[in-house]
Amino acid sequence: MSGNPDDPPIERRSHPRMAVLKDGTIITEDVKVACSVRNQHAHGAELRVDPGVVVPDRFVLHIHADGVEYRAVVRWRRNERLGIQIY
Structure with missing residues (x-):
């Protein structure tokens, strides 16, 4: 059974995200x-x-x-988007 298309999407993330727009730099040895x-x-x-x-x-x-x-590891990739875990 499918939900009503007007219902908001179900949030499956374990940690709430804050929308931001910040500049960053990915740094490696090279x-x-x-x-x-x-x-x-x-x-x-x-x-x-x-x-x-x-x-x-x-x-x-x-x-x-x-x-x-932050030290980071990539958890997912979609085109130019990357989901990372930081530690």
């Missing part, structure tokens, strides 16, 4: 890649990079507005 942080929570974030940019599975994320760096 390269620095500009990105934008689109949503963020205590354990992760969604990043956007330019189309065609190759991002490794593990990196350091520097968020300019907050002046902080």
Whole structure:
């Protein structure tokens, strides 16, 4: 049985996300890649990079507005979007 199309979507995330728009830098030993942080929570974030940019599975994320760096691992990829876990 399907729900009413007017019903709001069911939230399946275990941590609520805050929509943000912050500039960031993905940092590895070899390269620095500009990105934008689109949503963020205590354990992760969604990043956007330019189309065609190759991002490794593990990196350091520097968020300019907050002046902080996080170690990050990619949990999912969809085109230029990346879901990361930070620790």
